[in-house]
Each structure stands twice: as C-alpha cells, then as structure tokens.
Amino acid sequence: MLPQSYKAALSSIRFVSLLSFDINFAFAVLLQFFICYLQVYCLKKEDKDAFNLLEEKEGYEMNGAKRSSEKRIMFVFFFLVIATSFSACNQEGGILDMTYSYDANTIYWPTAKSFILENVSWGITEGGWWYASNEFSASEHGGTHVDAPIHFAEKGRTIEQIPLEEWIGPAVKLDVTEKCEKNRDYLLGVDDIKNWEREYGKIPDGAWVIMYTGIGTEYYPDKKKVLGTHKTGEEAIPELSFPGFSPESVEFLIEDRNIKGIAIDTPSIDYGKSKEFKVHQVLCGADKLALENIANLDKLPASGAMLYVVPMQIKGGTGAPARVFAIVP
Ligand SMILES: [Zn+2]
Numbered sequence: 001m002l003p004q005s006y007k008a009a010l011s012s013i014r015f016v017s018l019l020s021f022d023i024n025f026a027f028a029v030l031l032q033f034f035i036c037y038l039q040v041y042c043l044k045k046e047d048k049d050a051f052n053l054l055e056e057k058e059g060y061e062m063n064g065a066k067r068s069s070e071k072r073i074m075f076v077f078f079f080l081v082i083a084t085s086f087s088a089c090n091q092e093g094g095i096l097d098m099t100y101s102y103d104a105n106t107i108y109w110p111t112a113k114s115f116i117l118e119n120v121s122w123g124i125t126e127g128g129w130w131y132a133s134n135e136f137s138a139s140e141h142g143g144t145h146v147d148a149p150i151h152f153a154e155k156g157r158t159i160e161q162i163p164l165e166e167w168i169g170p171a172v173k174l175d176v177t178e179k180c181e182k183n184r185d186y187l188l189g190v191d192d193i194k195n196w197e198r199e200y201g202k203i204p205d206g207a208w209v210i211m212y213t214g215i216g217t218e219y220y221p222d223k224k225k226v227l228g229t230h231k232t233g234e235e236a237i238p239e240l241s242f243p244g245f246s247p248e249s250v251e252f253l254i255e256d257r258n259i260k261g262i263a264i265d266t267p268s269i270d271y272g273k274s275k276e277f278k279v280h281q282v283l284c285g286a287d288k289l290a291l292e293n294i295a296n297l298d299k300l301p302a303s304g305a306m307l308y309v310v311p312m313q314i315k316g317g318t319g320a321p322a323r324v325f326a327i328v329p
Contacts, residue, residue: 093328096305098295099144102321105221107267107293108142110229110236115142140319144293146311147269151318152277152284159317166289167309169206169260171326172196173302177214180243184215184228185273187246193253200303205258208307212297213243216265220293228272244271247278254286261289263307265297294324304329 100106106115115138125131141147146167149156174196180186188211197203219225228241245262250269253259262269262283269290270279283290291309306327311320 093301093305096296096299096326096328098297098300098307098324098326099322100220100293100295102136102138102143106138106143107221107223107226108139109267110227110232110240111234112139112142114138138321140314140317140321141292142267143321144295144324145291145319146309146322147280147284147290147292147319148317149284149287149289151290152280153287156284156287158315159311159320160313160315162289164310166260167311169208169307170204171300171303171305171307172200172203172207172209173212173297173300173305174210175212175302176243177212180213180215184241184243185271186213186243187271188244188249189246190249190252193249196302203253203257203259207257207259208261208263208291208309209253209257209259210263210291210294210297210300210307211243211245211265211269212300213265214298215242216267216293217295217297220265220295227267240272242266242268242272244274245269245279247282250279250282254282254288259288261291263291263294265294267293291322291324299328300326301328 102115103117104115108114115136117134117136120133120135122132123130141151146159148159148162150158174188174192176186176188176192179192193203193209203209216226224230226242227236229236229239231239243266244264250262253262262279266272268274268277268280269283269292270277280290289309307324308326309322309324311317311322314320
C-alpha cells in the first residue's frame with residue numbers, strides 16, 4: 001500500500017502528463033517516478049533503521065521527527081520527479097525549422113528576380129483601427145524552395161500535381177563539410193553515400209537525401225561566400241562556385257535506392273560550375289523532387305529525423321518557396 005502523500009504525488013504527475021499530451025514526457029515521468037520511488041524506499045529504510053537505533057539507545061519518542069522526515073523526503077522526491085522529467089524532455093528532439101525567412105537578402109540565382117515586399121497599407125485607418133497589408137513578388141527558385149519535376153523535364157509534374165505525402169520522408173544527412181571546406185567545387189560521390197550506409201544502414205525507402213556542405217549553413221545569406229560572387233546578372237555566372245551532387249550519385253540514388261528527393265544547403269543541387277545542370281536533368285527526368293537552400297543542417301542528426309516540406313501551392317509552378325522542418329527524435 002502506498003502512503004497518502006505518495007498517492008497525491010502520483011495523481012499530480014499523471015495530471016501533468018495528461019496536460020502535456022506528450023508520450024515522451026509521460027514516459028519520462030513514469031521512468032523518473034520509478035527511479036525516485038526506489039531512492040525514497042531506500043532512504044526511508046535507512047531512516048527507519050537509524051531511528052530504531054536511536055530509540056533503542058536513548059529511549060526517545062521519535063514519531064514527530066519521523067513524520068517531518070517523511071515530509072522532507074516526499075518534497076525532495078516530488079521535486080526530483082518533475083525536474084528530471086522536464087530536463088529529460090528538453091534534452092530530446094522536437095521540431096527543427098529548416099527555413100530561411102524571405103527578405104531583401106534572400107539568395108536567388110544571379111539572373112532571377114529577387115524577393116520584393118511592398119507595404120500597401122500600414123497604419124491607423126480613417127476609421128481609427130489598425131490595418132496592415134503587403135504585396136510580394138519573387139522568382140519561384142530562391143531562398144528555401146523546392147523544384148518540381150517540370151523544372152528540367154518537359155512532361156514533368158508541376159507543384160500542385162505532387163501530393164502532400166510525397167513531400168514527407170526520412171531525412172538522410174550526408175556530412176561532407178570537411179571535403180567542401182577544402183574544395184568549394186566538391187561533387188558528392190557514390191562513395192559518400194556508401195560511407196553513410198556503412199555507419200547507419202541502407203537508406204530508408206522514401207528518404208530525402210540531404211547533402212550537408214556547410215557552405216550555406218554557415219554563410220547564408222552572404223552572397224559572396226555562398227554563391228562565390230556578389231555580382232548579379234549574366235556576368236556573375238562564370239564566377240559561381242559552390243559544391244553539389246555528382247550526376248553519378250543521383251543516378252545511383254534513383255536506380256539503386258528508393259528516394260523521394262534530394263536536398264542541399266546551397267542554391268543548387270548542381271554545383272556552381274555546372275554548365276548543363278545534369279543533376280537537375282537526371283532527377284527531374286526520374287520524376288523526383290529537389291530542395292535547395294535548406295537551413296540549420298548543423299542541427300539535424302545524420303539519421304532518424306523525419307523531413308516535412310510544405311511548398312506554396314502554385315498551380316503550374318516549376319518550383320515554390322517552402323516551409324521546411326524536421327521532427328527530430
Ligand atoms: Zn530551384
């Protein structure tokens with residue numbers, strides 16, 4: 001039989017667990033409850049033995065002291081359960097936002113139109129109430145955005161033809177930051193994929209395979225450091241320099257693995273020096289998806305996260321700005 005104070009503590013914990021609606025939290029509370037119960041059980045036993053010894057030795061009446069000691073232990077116990085449960089949950093994953101905000105600094109292809117935001121109304125109206133409204137315009141392919149297969153395949157699907165579930169899949173992060181630091185024009189090879197698989201197992205079905213170059217993750221939105229040039233227009237094209245997937249690596253992923261798409265923390269899945277955008281051609285030709293300028297890759301685990309990509313639903317869109325996030329275990 002549990003004493004009344006234990007029962008009260010237990011029902012409080014159960015209430016907190018229900019409030020959070022979080023299975024991880026509930027599990028953490030239960031685990032901590034079990035651990036702390038064991039600790040208290042041992043403490044109480046030690047106390048009892050000590051009191052018995054004192055009573056025997058000196059003939060004291062210890063009932064009052066016992067009760068206050070029990071209260072003190074219960075307080076510590078209850079505090080430990082709640083504190084350690086919260087800290088256990090905080091150490092776990094959650095939602096990782098992998099999206100850059102759109103503003104005047106958003107990185108676009110040097111020949112594309114940038115993001116423009118204009119205030120239409122912004123202030124107190126004649127009627128006395130506040131009213132704010134903007135207009136925006138931009139190219140489809142800039143900032144954190146997706147490519148639909150039509151981008152490089154004549155008969156490919158447009159944005160609104162791709163079902164929502166196709167944008168969701170396990171995140172596989174290939175960390176090639178060291179190689180990209182030594183060589184800005186690094187091409188991801190089949191070896192990089194196989195190295196990942198040696199450590200984490202075969203790429204899961206329906207995965208997003210993400211190339212973590214470190215270039216965008218560290219320097220976005222610094223155009224010179226990300227694109228290799230701060231110039232805009234045609235004169236910028238010969239100066240573009242950043243890493244990308246090799247066509248062979250993408251052919252391997254399409255033919256030998258079952259992926260949803262590929263993603264990268266630079267402005268293009270093809271490297272900066274590419275002339276014919278072979279990776280785009282191969283990927284879009286295979287009806288797969290791409291995601292560019294993805295943020296916060298340093299915080300994404302190499303495996304185990306689930307990636308959610310929510311593009312703006314543009315009818316006939318060849319690409320679209322997207323809200324991207326991962327559920328991290
Ligand atoms: Zn694009």
